[in-house]
Amino acid sequence: MARQRWSVAERREALLRAAVARIEARGVAALRIADVAAELGVSNALVLYHFATKEQLVAAAFAHAAEQDLARLRTLLGRRTTAVRRLRAAVRWYAPTGQAKGWRLWIESWAAAPREPALREVAGALDRAWKDALTSVISEGAAAGEFSCADPAAAAWRLTAFLDGMAVQMTAYPGTLSRATMLEWADAALTRELGLPSPPAAPAPATTRPAATAPKAAPTTPTAPTAPTAQDGDRSGAHRRPHGRPHGRPQSSS
Numbered sequence: 001m002a003r004q005r006w007s008v009a010e011r012r013e014a015l016l017r018a019a020v021a022r023i024e025a026r027g028v029a030a031l032r033i034a035d036v037a038a039e040l041g042v043s044n045a046l047v048l049y050h051f052a053t054k055e056q057l058v059a060a061a062f063a064h065a066a067e068q069d070l071a072r073l074r075t076l077l078g079r080r081t082t083a084v085r086r087l088r089a090a091v092r093w094y095a096p097t098g099q100a101k102g103w104r105l106w107i108e109s110w111a112a113a114p115r116e117p118a119l120r121e122v123a124g125a126l127d128r129a130w131k132d133a134l135t136s137v138i139s140e141g142a143a144a145g146e147f148s149c150a151d152p153a154a155a156a157w158r159l160t161a162f163l164d165g166m167a168v169q170m171t172a173y174p175g176t177l178s179r180a181t182m183l184e185w186a187d188a189a190l191t192r193e194l195g196l197p198s199p200p201a202a203p204a205p206a207t208t209r210p211a212a213t214a215p216k217a218a219p220t221t222p223t224a225p226t227a228p229t230a231q232d233g234d235r236s237g238a239h240r241r242p243h244g245r246p247h248g249r250p251q252s253s254s
Contacts, residue, residue: 011046011050012050013064014040015036015040015047015050015051015057016060016061016064017064018036018039018040019031019036019057019058019060019061020061020062020064020065020105021039022035022036022039023058023061023062023104023105023108024104024105027108028058028108028109028111028112028116028119029112031054031057031058032054033047033048033054033057036057055116055117055118055119056118058112058116058118058119059116059118059119059121059122060122061105062105062108062109062119062122062123062126063122063126065102065105066102066105066106066123066126067126068102069102070126070129070130070133072093073090073093073094073130073133074133076089076090076093077090077133077134077136077137082141082146083137083138083140083141083144083146083147084141084146084147084194084196086137087134087137087138087141087190087194088187088190090134090137091159091163091186091187091189091190092183092186092187094160094163095163095166095167095182095183095186096163096166096167096170096171096182103167103171104171106123106164106167107167107168107171109123110123127160130160131153131156131157131160132156134156134159134160135152135153135155135156138152138155138156138193138194139152141194146194147194147195147196148194148195149193149194149195155193155194158189158193159189159190159193162186162189163186163189166182166185166186170182
């Protein structure tokens with residue numbers, strides 16, 4: 001089978017995808033040039049032709065993945081709808097439970113950036129671009145009177161810091177919180193930053209009372225036998241009174 005021939009740009013793209021996959025699987029510290037080369041069946045020299053050092057490869061791989069998420073963010077924020085709806089959609093997508101793919105790479109970049117200047121420069125520029133995009137829409141909504149926000153840039157910083165911190169927790173300790181809880185917290189953070197009224201609390205679930213049932217009838221006590229009457233005495237041959245107090249009222253003596 002003929003070997004596939006790629007252009008220089010296609011080859012570079014393939015190398016970046018392979019590096020991203022390796023970083024996501026094993027982290028920045030464990031990444032090796034040889035691993036990326038083996039992934040595509042090329043020589044180490046070819047990888048070094050495109051990226052002179054491992055540090056340059058890591059920075060370029062991070063930028064490759066993060067710029068794709070940044071483009072998606074700008075698409076969400078550029079929709080023709082209110083600023084509140086755009087921001088809410090962006091926050092839900094950006095939250096750890098959303099569809100943003102770069103969380104593990106961002107966390108890896110934060111850990112490695114203090115030791116790798118090239119990565120620190122790239123990650124810092126992309127982080128500012130995220131905040132600038134959010135700041136622009138927050139400013140637009142405040143100017144349109146949708147909400148009140150005295151400092152849109154500070155609001156964007158606080159909002160992204162909250163979501164970044166939650167992402168670190170959820171990546172390090174998956175399953176700690178439910179998806180519903182994280183989305184509720186993300187929405188609440190946006191609501192606070194925009195000064196929007198808090199949504200009403202969900203009503204407590206209605207309790208269903210059991211259907212009323214008719215009271216049970218009291219158990220029937222057997223009826224005491226009636227004393228024999230005079231007529232009964234006629235049939236029985238004699239009317240006998242029990243010992244003790246005589247029946248009826250006592251007759252008055254004359």
